[in-house]
Amino acid sequence: MLKLPPLSVATRESIKTALAMVSVYGITLSLDWGKAAWAGLAVAVVSQSSLGMSLNKAALRMLGTLMAVVAALVIVAHFPQDRWLFMAALSSWLGVCTYLSLGAKDSYFWQIGGWVSVIICVNAATSHSGAFEIAMLRTQQTGLGILVYSLVALLIWPRNSRGDLREAFERLQSAQLALFQECRAVLAGAGRTTALVNARSDLVHAQSAVSPLLDAAIADSHLVHERRREWQQLLASSTELTELLERLSESLYQVDDRLLRELLPGIDSYCSGVERRLQALTGPVGEMQPGEPQEYGKIAVEAARIPDSRLLDSAVVTVLRRLLQRVSEQVDSVAQAACAISNEAKSRGSKFPAVADTGAASRMLGNLMPDPDRLGGVARVIFTIWLAYLGYLYVDGLPAGPLILSLAASLSIALAAMPFVAPRKIFLPVLVAILCSGAIYLLVLPHLSTFWSLGPLIFGVTFALCLLFSGPRRAAGRSIALAFFVSVMGISNSQVYSFSAVANMLVVVTLLLILLSFAAYIPFSPRPEHMFQRQLGQFMCSCAWLLTGRPTGWRSRYHRNLVARIPARLSLLAGVIERRYLPGDSEANLRAVVARCEALAARINALVEARLHAGDVAGKNATGAALESWQGAAADALERLAAVTRKGERPAPANSSAREGAQLREIENLLRQYHGATGAPAGSQPDGRQLEGALLLLGVSRSVSELLASLTEQLRGIDWRKWSEPRFF
Amino acid sequence: MLPIPHEISLGGIYLPPLLLAAVLGFGAATMTARAFDHYRLSRYFASPPLVLIGMVIIYTLLFGIFFIGI
Numbered sequence: 001m002l003k004l005p006p007l008s009v010a011t012r013e014s015i016k017t018a019l020a021m022v023s024v025y026g027i028t029l030s031l032d033w034g035k036a037a038w039a040g041l042a043v044a045v046v047s048q049s050s051l052g053m054s055l056n057k058a059a060l061r062m063l064g065t066l067m068a069v070v071a072a073l074v075i076v077a078h079f080p081q082d083r084w085l086f087m088a089a090l091s092s093w094l095g096v097c098t099y100l101s102l103g104a105k106d107s108y109f110w111q112i113g114g115w116v117s118v119i120i121c122v123n124a125a126t127s128h129s130g131a132f133e134i135a136m137l138r139t140q141q142t143g144l145g146i147l148v149y150s151l152v153a154l155l156i157w158p159r160n161s162r163g164d165l166r167e168a169f170e171r172l173q174s175a176q177l178a179l180f181q182e183c184r185a186v187l188a189g190a191g192r193t194t195a196l197v198n199a200r201s202d203l204v205h206a207q208s209a210v211s212p213l214l215d216a217a218i219a220d221s222h223l224v225h226e227r228r229r230e231w232q233q234l235l236a237s238s239t240e241l242t243e244l245l246e247r248l249s250e251s252l253y254q255v256d257d258r259l260l261r262e263l264l265p266g267i268d269s270y271c272s273g274v275e276r277r278l279q280a281l282t283g284p285v286g287e288m289q290p291g292e293p294q295e296y297g298k299i300a301v302e303a304a305r306i307p308d309s310r311l312l313d314s315a316v317v318t319v320l321r322r323l324l325q326r327v328s329e330q331v332d333s334v335a336q337a338a339c340a341i342s343n344e345a346k347s348r349g350s351k352f353p354a355v356a357d358t359g360a361a362s363r364m365l366g367n368l369m370p371d372p373d374r375l376g377g378v379a380r381v382i383f384t385i386w387l388a389y390l391g392y393l394y395v396d397g398l399p400a401g402p403l404i405l406s407l408a409a410s411l412s413i414a415l416a417a418m419p420f421v422a423p424r425k426i427f428l429p430v431l432v433a434i435l436c437s438g439a440i441y442l443l444v445l446p447h448l449s450t451f452w453s454l455g456p457l458i459f460g461v462t463f464a465l466c467l468l469f470s471g472p473r474r475a476a477g478r479s480i481a482l483a484f485f486v487s488v489m490g491i492s493n494s495q496v497y498s499f500s501a502v503a504n505m506l507v508v509v510t511l512l513l514i515l516l517s518f519a520a521y522i523p524f525s526p527r528p529e530h531m532f533q534r535q536l537g538q539f540m541c542s543c544a545w546l547l548t549g550r551p552t553g554w555r556s557r558y559h560r561n562l563v564a565r566i567p568a569r570l571s572l573l574a575g576v577i578e579r580r581y582l583p584g585d586s587e588a589n590l591r592a593v594v595a596r597c598e599a600l601a602a603r604i605n606a607l608v609e610a611r612l613h614a615g616d617v618a619g620k621n622a623t624g625a626a627l628e629s630w631q632g633a634a635a636d637a638l639e640r641l642a643a644v645t646r647k648g649e650r651p652a653p654a655n656s657s658a659r660e661g662a663q664l665r666e667i668e669n670l671l672r673q674y675h676g677a678t679g680a681p682a683g684s685q686p687d688g689r690q691l692e693g694a695l696l697l698l699g700v701s702r703s704v705s706e707l708l709a710s711l712t713e714q715l716r717g718i719d720w721r722k723w724s725e726p727r728f729f
Numbered sequence: 730m731l732p733i734p735h736e737i738s739l740g741g742i743y744l745p746p747l748l749l750a751a752v753l754g755f756g757a758a759t760m761t762a763r764a765f766d767h768y769r770l771s772r773y774f775a776s777p778p779l780v781l782i783g784m785v786i787i788y789t790l791l792f793g794i795f796f797i798g799i
Contacts, residue, residue, distance in 0.1 A: 499742075518782070725769075725771075726777050727771045727777060728763070
């Protein structure tokens with residue numbers, strides 16, 4: 001018997017997508033539903049590397065389509081005879097969807113909600129069918145594509161994400177252990193090595209891979225679905241642990257080793273205990289045995305050894321001690337969640353309470369907060385759609401005007417998420433896709449007379465494209481190729497062949513990309529280096545405001561939201577800045593700037609929290625005034641930095657840090673006087689909690705000051721003048 | 730060139746003269762912009778994107794009027 005070689009994952013996935021594509025065309029043509037390309041598009045987009053990911057994307061596409069149907073029908077019903085109000089309402093809706101898609105976790109849902117409503121409105125306005133029929137046809141064809149692909153993916157070589165999820169968690173826990181070990185090495189006096197930076201980077205990558213896999217595994221594995229609360233708890237605890245370890249790795253270089261050992265003599269054994277527990281976590285998830293509850297323990301402080309002259313250094317040790325204790329607690333929390341997933345825990349019927357997502361409300365609020373970058377994206381999308389609309393109305397003989405509007409909406413929303421991608425860069429792939437599809441449409445399709453000859457053609461082309469663009473990195477290329485393949489072919493029961501259809505498509509895409517290139521400069525420059533400068537300036541201004549402004553109120557929320565979001569954008573932009581702007585060591589400087597900004601964001605957040613909790617201590621005496629003076633000086637330094645980096649000038653050396661250091665010394669003296677005051681009324685003496693709060697405030701303030709000096713030095717290593725120099729390309 | 734509307738035939742496909750002039754104008758403007766970048770002359774322009782659009786229009790008109798006839 002002939003034994004076939006095993007098929008690769010890419011081949012299997014390509015066969016599944018091709019089979020689903022042929023099936024949707026077969027069903028649509030046999031039932032004469034029309035617009036078969038819409039069902040083909042749904043298949044092309046929802047086919048992902050695993051069943052769970054496909055199901056999640058399919059759900060977002062379907063729900064987004066339903067929302068778009070409602071929005072489109074409401075707009076058409078309200079403004080059927082007034083084209084300006086109609087367009088104003090449609091572009092406003094598109095703007096809302098764009099804004100929400102740029103901040104939400106499920107951005108695809110909002111993207112679909114925006115551009116599908118434009119497609120329905122445009123088709124309703126330019127065809128003989130009514131808006132309701134168009135909307136229903138779009139829903140029907142999208143549903144058909146999703147249903148057929150889901151069935152094919154479920155029945156043929158189903159590939160769930162459970163194994164990938166376990167591997168991702170194991171990689172994450174190994175990365176957490178590796179970073180903790182590097183932190184210990186630095187605490188032992190090994191210096192801040194590149195290994196620490198690499199371990200931190202590995203951890204960030206490992207952490208980012210877990211969340212989408214968990215969503216996919218919940219959708220495609222009933223074992224994970226059954227224990228989803230435990231898995232979500234494990235993810236939440238692991239994310240918290242990763243954040244704590246990142247903060248720990250950034251805190252180490254400020255600590256005086258000798259003082260640390262003097263004040264915390266038990267730190268080595270404490271860290272050994274944490275490392276042991278982290279090592280126990282690195283086995284396969286779900287096979288852990290629930291052990292005895294771990295004692296968190298505390299790092300004993302030799303209070304008697306706190307040197308009076310080094311209260312400021314002691315404050316930094318206080319911050320480190322608190323951080324280590326939180327790491328220890330979080331390790332136990334991860335261990336408990338991992339044990340709960342194991343079979344033994346399951347058999348004992350231990351049930352985790354539902355994960356209390358305490359951050360959901362603040363995330364939602366943050367998503368609705370004004371954000372200059374996202375508002376810029378909205379302005380770009382609205383400008384593009386209006387320009388396309390005006391062109392459609394007033395340029396005589398513009399080929400395929402409605403198509404320009406639909407494509408302008410979809411492409412501008414997609415590019416709003418990555419404004420640094422120049423539209424001209426997608427011209428060549430699109431041109432190749434149209435020419436190849438056009439060649440098949442004009443040279444091959446006229447020779448086919450039945451579905452039995454058309455089917456193999458659709459299967460072969462889809463299979464080849466999926467195989468050519470296999471893998472997550474090429475997913476965008478596959479979507480573009482398949483989308484233009486189904487659009488150019490325009491397969492229907494009453495098939496027509498026209499050279500002008502292909503030529504018009506080419507002209508439309510060329511005009512659209514020119515339009516998008518023009519709109520890309522609205523309202524900011526899309527060049528990555530300019531975006532980086534602008535975001536960095538915004539970040540520093542927000543940090544400066546948080547240092548001096550009230551820690552409560554909506555303005556504080558606005559700036560905290562920006563400070564939390566911008567470091568991730570800086571990290572993304574740093575990866576796409578062209579090498580010619582980063583000669584010599586500039587690339588390392590740029591990475592260090594991003595790392596310092598991430599650390600600064602965490603410290604500023606901690607400082608705001610500390611100010612909220614220690615306000616009573618700081619406000620009662622001269623310490624409060626001295627602290628305000630330091631905050632003002634640090635805010636001035638940040639604003640100066642923001643101004644010079646925006647102008648493209650080299651920052652001055654960080655000599656101002658000496659002044660800020662002196663101010664911190666003054667706070668230290670005031671705090672010591674306050675703490676050691678004799679003869680003061682008993683009521684005015686701070687208790688232990690207040691003093692710890694004040695020490696924490698002092699420690700975080702010092703780390704902000706040092707980070708600021710370090711950030712200035714790194715910024716000086718970059719040639720900002722070259723970054724700001726105007727260029728064509 | 731006769732001052733009457735005409736089309737240009739490329740392999741039997743008739744194209745409007747403005748399209749051909751625009752393609753040539755775009756190509757010439759791109760090459761000029763790259764040369765400016767190469768010799769660091771772009772820094773003398775306040776807004777290179779607007780200059781590029783201006784150059785495309787100027788080149789298109791020059792090609793159209795003197796070589797193609799629009």
